[in-house]
Amino acid sequence: MLFRILFSAMIFLLIHSTVYAADIRFITHNIEDKIYRDHNGEIRGKVNSGRRAFQIELIREMMILVGHEPKKMEIFPFKRGLKTLFDKNNVAFFNVNRTASRETKVKWVGPLLSNVVSLYEATNHPNGINSLEDAKKVDLICVLNGSNHVDYLVSNGFTNMHLSNSHESCFRMLINGRVSLTIIADSGFLEVIKTTIKQKSTLKKSFELYENKTYLAMSKNIPDNVIQKWQEALNKLKESGKYDFLIQQYLRPE
Numbered sequence: 275m276l277f278r279i280l281f282s283a284m285i286f287l288l289i290h291s292t293v294y295a296a297d298i299r300f301i302t303h304n305i306e307d308k309i310y311r312d313h314n315g316e317i318r319g320k321v322n323s324g325r326r327a328f329q330i331e332l333i334r335e336m337m338i339l340v341g342h343e344p345k346k347m348e349i350f351p352f353k354r355g356l357k358t359l360f361d362k363n364n365v366a367f368f369n370v371n372r373t374a375s376r377e378t379k380v381k382w383v384g385p386l387l388s389n390v391v392s393l394y395e396a397t398n399h400p401n402g403i404n405s406l407e408d409a410k411k412v413d414l415i416c417v418l419n420g421s422n423h424v425d426y427l428v429s430n431g432f433t434n435m436h437l438s439n440s441h442e443s444c445f446r447m448l449i450n451g452r453v454s455l456t457i458i459a460d461s462g463f464l465e466v467i468k469t470t471i472k473q474k475s476t477l478k479k480s481f482e483l484y485e486n487k488t489y490l491a492m493s494k495n496i497p498d499n500v501i502q503k504w505q506e507a508l509n510k511l512k513e514s515g516k517y518d519f520l521i522q523q524y525l526r527p528e
Contacts, residue, residue: 298342298496301359301367303352304440305330308465316345319524324465325488328524329369329386332508333490335516339507352420363495366504370491371422381496383504384489387525389459391423391486392479396448401455403480406430412454416444423457426484441466449476459486461525 308326312318318334319327334344350358359367360379372382393409395401403409410432417423419437427435436453438444444456445466458466467477490508492501511517 294500298364298366298492298500299348299362300333300337300342300346301348301350301355301365302326302330302333302369303350303355303367304369305349314345317347317349321523322526323524325387325389325459325461325525326369326465328461328520329488331520331524332386332511332517333368335511335520336490336504336507339510340503356420359491359493363493365493366490366496367492368490369488372487372489372491373422373425375425376491380491380494381498381501382489382491383501383508385487386490386508387461387488389461389486389488391426391457391459391483392463393455393457393481393483394445394448394463394477395455395480396451397476397478399448399451399454400478401480403455405481406483409455409481410434414453414455416447416453416456418444418458422486427457445477455480457483464526 305326308320308323309317309330310320316334317330319330321327330347333347336342337344355367356370359365359370367380368386370376372384393403393415395403401408401412403412409415412434414434414436415427415432416436416438417427418441419439424435424437436447438447441456441458441462444453444458447453448456463477490504492504508517511520
């Protein structure tokens with residue numbers, strides 16, 4: 275009798291602890307002006323609005339393939355989203371960089387998108403930098419707080435950083451001469467030009483730093499077979515041509 279009770283309890287725990295592709299809580303960050311809610315209440319990316327809109331639509335297409343309800347998405351500040359990912363089970367946080375400090379804390383699906391990250395300067399305040407050592411000598415470099423750009427600069431010995439809550443703020447400070455440089459990925463630069471700066475001629479790429487890849491990061495408790503389903507969904511979208519279609523529709527500015 276005791277054996278049967280223990281066996282039944284084990285089966286109950288196994289069934290109710292199983293993570294299915296549709297049970298995962300999805301979170302993203304910093305997308306408020308890049309999205310809208312459709313008539314079904316689902317978060318959708320605005321056409322030609324850049325990488326955040328693109329990734330919303332890409333994740334949505336992946337959700338459809340694995341049977342996850344697309345309307346279940348939440349928007350958090352980046353640091354809160356990352357903490358939720360690390361502290362909770364059954365969480366997926368997307369538009370996240372895969373860094374050494376995060377590598378073993380979560381499981382990864384991707385890459386969702388690859389970009390070249392560069393330093394930019396204002397044309398009316400040129401710095402003429404040609405190397406990382408040159409960049410260390412300028413007054414201030416504006417960097418998005420909590421981003422992997424901060425990690426990169428710190429690991430390379432930079433101490434002249436000004437942390438900001440948005441790329442748009444960094445570029446405004448750059449044009450006004452309050453900082454010497456800012457750092458951003460190519461696709462992010464296209465967004466800033468469209469929504470904030472308007473005149474591309476006021477900015478100039480100073481120096482290319484590294485290739486940046488963003489991922490879908492998932493809680494460590496999620497089984498590998500579920501992770502594989504999400505990776506297969508992404509691979510299928512890339513192979514079918516749908517990925518390239520989303521790039522053209524959402525990532526590229528008008």
